[in-house]
Amino acid sequence: MSDSYDFFMQMDMSPYIGEWVAICDRKVVSHSNSFKEAYTKAKKVCGPSKPFIALVPKDATMIL
Amino acid sequence: MIKRPMIPIVFSHEGEAFETMGLLDSGADFTAFTKEIAEVLELDLSGPREKALGVGGDIETIRSKVNITVSKAHEHYTFLIHVKVLLIENSSTPPLLGREGFFDEFRITFEERAKKIILKKLEKTDRRERKIRSSP
Numbered sequence: 001m002s003d004s005y006d007f008f009m010q011m012d013m014s015p016y017i018g019e020w021v022a023i024c025d026r027k028v029v030s031h032s033n034s035f036k037e038a039y040t041k042a043k044k045v046c047g048p049s050k051p052f053i054a055l056v057p058k059d060a061t062m063i064l
Numbered sequence: 065m066i067k068r069p070m071i072p073i074v075f076s077h078e079g080e081a082f083e084t085m086g087l088l089d090s091g092a093d094f095t096a097f098t099k100e101i102a103e104v105l106e107l108d109l110s111g112p113r114e115k116a117l118g119v120g121g122d123i124e125t126i127r128s129k130v131n132i133t134v135s136k137a138h139e140h141y142t143f144l145i146h147v148k149v150l151l152i153e154n155s156s157t158p159p160l161l162g163r164e165g166f167f168d169e170f171r172i173t174f175e176e177r178a179k180k181i182i183l184k185k186l187e188k189t190d191r192r193e194r195k196i197r198s199s200p
Contacts, residue, residue, distance in 0.1 A: 002072070002083055004083060005072045005083065008085075018156060020155070033155060033156070034100065034155050035098065035100040035101055035104065035155050036100045036103060036104055036155075039082060039104045040104075042082075050074065050081050050082055050083055051082050051083070052072075052082070052083040052084070053082050053083070053084050054084050054085040054158075055085070055156060055157075055158045057068060057158075058156075
């Protein structure tokens with residue numbers, strides 16, 4: 001979909017398990033347990049480009 | 065790492081936009097995300113609170129609407145989707161893409177062994193036909 005999505009799928013995100021990771025221009029620009037915090041920091045860095053923010057999933061079984 | 069059926073999407077509302085990963089959740093009646101995401105998108109959260117049933121018990125929600133974009137290569141689909149904002153403090157829930165408003169826009173095929181998901185946008189006539197077929 002975007003460079004940031006490709007970056008997210010290709011890179012080792014294990015240091016951020018359980019956190020929201022924000023990516024702009026193929027760089028992790030912020031990470032936090034809080035979506036809002038990761039987004040707010042990313043907005044300052046990313047400028048006009050849309051940040052990519054995704055939760056790095058835990059290995060624990062998810063039941064919804 | 066456990067692979068989950070997640071797809072890249074863009075949520076946008078009045079100048080705020082971000083790309084994220086949504087979990088395709090055929091068990092969810094609606095598309096839903098947390099209050100934190102709604103606040104970032106500056107959604108109106110003044111509506112009445114409603115109870116929704118989750119595995120962990122009842123959750124308070126508020127109805128809202130947001131633009132969602134699904135893209136792949138040269139295909140881009142943007143549409144307004146009704147969502148339920150989950151009034152929970154826990155931020156570690158990804159956006160859930162549920163049946164009403166999302167699954168009824170696409171033909172979705174899960175190829176579990178191949179770890180592949182295929183989405184095909186339904187034309188309006190397909191959606192109408194499906195509604196007629198599913199009505200009693």
